[in-house]
Amino acid sequence: MQEPKEGKKRVSVLLIEDNATDAFLTKEILSESERTDYHITVIRSGVDALAYLDSEPRSQNASKPDLILLDLNLPKMHGFEFLERIKTDQGLSAIPVCILTTSHAAQDRERAEELKVGYLLKPLDLKEFEETLSDTV
Numbered sequence: 347m348q349e350p351k352e353g354k355k356r357v358s359v360l361l362i363e364d365n366a367t368d369a370f371l372t373k374e375i376l377s378e379s380e381r382t383d384y385h386i387t388v389i390r391s392g393v394d395a396l397a398y399l400d401s402e403p404r405s406q407n408a409s410k411p412d413l414i415l416l417d418l419n420l421p422k423m424h425g426f427e428f429l430e431r432i433k434t435d436q437g438l439s440a441i442p443v444c445i446l447t448t449s450h451a452a453q454d455r456e457r458a459e460e461l462k463v464g465y466l467l468k469p470l471d472l473k474e475f476e477e478t479l480s481d482t483v
Contacts, residue, residue: 354379354380354381354382354383355381355382355383356382356383356385357382357383357384357385357412357413358384358385358387358410358411358412358413359376359384359385359386359387359411359412359413359414359415360386360387360389360395360398360399360411360413360414360415361373361386361387361388361389361414361415362388362389362390362391362392362395362414362415362416362417362420362425362428363388363390363415363417363446364390364391364417364419364420364421365417368417368446368468369388369390372386372415372446373386373388387411390420390421391420391421391422391423392420392422392423392424392425392427392428392431393422393423394422395414395428396423396428396431396432399432399438410437410438410441411441412441412442413441413442413443413444414432414441414442414443414444415443415444415446416428416429416443416444416445416446416463417445417446417447418445418447418449418454419447419448419449425445425447426454426457426461429443429461429463430461433461442463442464443461443463443464444463444464444465444466445458445463445464445465445466446466446468447465447466447467447468448467448468449467450467
């Protein structure tokens with residue numbers, strides 16, 4: 347793993363996003379941070395993300411992501427199913443998760459609150475998307 351850029355805090359992010367454009371934009375926006383050096387791993391499905399997390403060493407000194415950014419509408423496994431799985435796994439449950447979605451559904455927001463995870467709407471406007479991510483992450 348690379349050293350953080352001088353004067354920047356290093357944060358490891360697991361981005362679970364099936365839309366290549368959204369993944370690219372998220373990576374680009376986070377790379378422009380002046381205070382944080384984000385190391386971003388993109389995985390395109392909840393199933394693949396679980397396999398990735400399970401393949402990581404499970405010791406106390408193991409490198410786990412500092413943050414998971416999660417889309418809800420994923421192939422193979424819905425984002426909430428992924429969340430339920432990691433929230434019941436003692437080795438993964440402490441990783442902060444923030445849902446990054448286009449869903450305005452009240453029940454999705456309520457479910458996120460029940461699971462104690464952040465909930466950010468993906469703005470359709472690029473500038474808004476940049477501001478949302480920069481202000482939150």
